[in-house]
Amino acid sequence: MKVAVIMGSISDEKIGFDAVKKLKEFGVEYEVRVISAHRAHSILEKYCINFEKNDISVVIAIAGKAAHLPGVIASMTSCPVIGVPVKTDMMGGLDSLLSIVQMPTGVPVATVGVNAGVNAAIIAAQILALKDNKLKEKLEIHRINNVKSVNDMQLELEKKLEGEM
Ligand code: RP5
Numbered sequence: 720m721k722v723a724v725i726m727g728s729i730s731d732e733k734i735g736f737d738a739v740k741k742l743k744e745f746g747v748e749y750e751v752r753v754i755s756a757h758r759a760h761s762i763l764e765k766y767c768i769n770f771e772k773n774d775i776s777v778v779i780a781i782a783g784k785a786a787h788l789p790g791v792i793a794s795m796t797s798c799p800v801i802g803v804p805v806k807t808d809m810m811g812g813l814d815s816l817l818s819i820v821q822m823p824t825g826v827p828v829a830t831v832g833v834n835a836g837v838n839a840a841i842i843a844a845q846i847l848a849l850k851d852n853k854l855k856e857k858l859e860i861h862r863i864n865n866v867k868s869v870n871d872m873q874l875e876l877e878k879k880l881e882g883e884m
Pocket residue numbers: 726727728729730731755781782783784805
């Protein structure tokens with residue numbers, strides 16, 4: 720079972736790499752593609768209709784501005800599609816966010832925050848972990864590390880306060 724990470728432009732690569740890095744940490748298999756919905760719709764269609772054949776189970780779609788890429792992908796597959804809105808110069812990514820999150824009823828895109836490639840990868844891993852106990856264990860370690868990091872912050876704060884007093 721693989722995750723397809725699709726970005727609309729090479730200018731989205733930083734967010735794509737964030738997602739890929741996290742997937743790698745969890746040992747999740749993935750493919751990465753740049754395919755634009757408005758510049759190369761026939762290539763996109765060809766790629767999407769072969770998801771099942773290529774063992775793709777979850778899609779992360781990254782796009783900015785009039786960010787129709789995740790919605791168009793969702794129209795061509797029954798795999799869950801996680802949309803990542805990209806920050807823009809004009810509206811700070813609100814344009815991308817609304818284009819992705821406001822899909823009309825019946826063709827949903829599970830949307831994460833602006834530039835949140837890492838969160839998209841975590842959700843993709845959580846979906847695959849429903850049928851993979853080893854991956855579930857890795858996600859549990861990730862969750863415990865989050866708790867540890869907050870404990871470390873508390874200790875750091877206490878140290879700083881001691882120095883101030
Ligand atoms: C979308 O338009 C891409 O996802 C990108 O975020 C945005 C700008 O694309 P470029 O003009 O940088 O190629 O298709």
